[in-house]
Amino acid sequence: MYFPSDDSIFLANIVNQYHGVIALEIGTSSGYILRELSKNFSIVVGTDIDFYSLKHILKTSRNERLICCDAATALRNIKFDMIVFNPPYLPNTKNYVDKTVDGGPTGIELSIHFLISAIGKLTSNGKILMLVSSLSDTEKLDSFIEKNNLTMKKICEKDLFYETLKVIELCI
Ligand SMILES: C[S@@+](CC[C@H](N)C(=O)[O-])C[C@H]1O[C@@H](n2cnc3c(N)ncnc32)[C@H](O)[C@@H]1O
Numbered sequence: 001m002y003f004p005s006d007d008s009i010f011l012a013n014i015v016n017q018y019h020g021v022i023a024l025e026i027g028t029s030s031g032y033i034l035r036e037l038s039k040n041f042s043i044v045v046g047t048d049i050d051f052y053s054l055k056h057i058l059k060t061s062r063n064e065r066l067i068c069c070d071a072a073t074a075l076r077n078i079k080f081d082m083i084v085f086n087p088p089y090l091p092n093t094k095n096y097v098d099k100t101v102d103g104g105p106t107g108i109e110l111s112i113h114f115l116i117s118a119i120g121k122l123t124s125n126g127k128i129l130m131l132v133s134s135l136s137d138t139e140k141l142d143s144f145i146e147k148n149n150l151t152m153k154k155i156c157e158k159d160l161f162y163e164t165l166k167v168i169e170l171c172i
Helices: 006-015 032-040 051-058 109-119 138-147
Strands: 020-026 041-048 064-068 080-085 102-104 122-133 151-159 164-171
Touching: 006 032, 006 122, 006 151, 006 164, 020 032, 020 109, 032 041, 032 064, 032 080, 041 051, 041 080, 051 064, 080 109, 102 109, 109 122, 109 138
Parallel strands: 020 041, 020 080, 041 064, 080 122
Antiparallel strands: 122 164, 151 164
């Protein structure tokens, strides 16, 4: 399980400025961000590939709905006002994968995978909020956003001593 860290806290503090009816967090892990979402959205859904993280949330869960699946692939015929994620974003140069932090060869591949999965599940005014780290290949992400005609707005940026984190908002 991924325990809430600087990136989780940074994103959670932005998430709580948004309101709506139904929200999804992809890769919820401990449920820290999902709980922030549940303060301002009537229905919240969290997915994670790691069943044991979801089992842990169940011990204290209130109205969160949890699904163990890849990104948002198990969700059909449902649209969300907001989709949030703090994806694994470290470039993986090892020959084993830590699913909590490894984002693919350049660190951005899983972010793009989450994004592809999320795009079709937004309401017409829906928004995606995602965390991006300077440790991953952000140019590859920018080019994906441009090619898919997504509207991007930078919401907040924070320098840590080893990376720069930013939260971006995307609309279709
Ligand atoms: C960096 S952690 C973020 C956890 C939590 N959202 C937070 O901010 O504290 C990324 C999460 O994505 C999950 N994950 C990795 N690959 C996934 C996939 N293909 N589908 C769904 N979740 C995945 C991991 O298990 C992990 O819980």
